[in-house]
Amino acid sequence: MNECQNLENCNFFKRFENDKNKHLELKGFVFMFCKGRKQDKCVRKKISQILGGSQFVPPNMLPNGLPMAGTNKSNWSDNVIKLI
Numbered sequence: 001m002n003e004c005q006n007l008e009n010c011n012f013f014k015r016f017e018n019d020k021n022k023h024l025e026l027k028g029f030v031f032m033f034c035k036g037r038k039q040d041k042c043v044r045k046k047i048s049q050i051l052g053g054s055q056f057v058p059p060n061m062l063p064n065g066l067p068m069a070g071t072n073k074s075n076w077s078d079n080v081i082k083l084i
């Protein structure tokens with residue numbers, strides 16, 4: 001299976017790569033989405049494509065479109081909220 005073409009620009013993936021403990025939750029998402037068969041279902045990828053760049057994707061958004069554990073959507077733009 002090919003890797004997602006956004007790997008190098010994706011804050012989610014960069015964050016995972018820099019996470020020394022490679023938290024299990026994030027590891028699962030990378031396995032399923034970034035390097036797996038669900039990459040075309042990634043909400044981060046969709047938002048990046050529709051809004052025109054990875055800079056528009058909230059840093060705390062998981063590939064499934066939910067906020068990371070312990071965070072919320074309060075800083076997400078209306079444009080992002082409309083797309084999820």
Ligand code: SF4
Nearest residue numbers: 004010033034042045
């Ligand atoms: S989180 Fe989504 S956009 Fe980012 S690298 Fe993984 S599959 Fe690609």
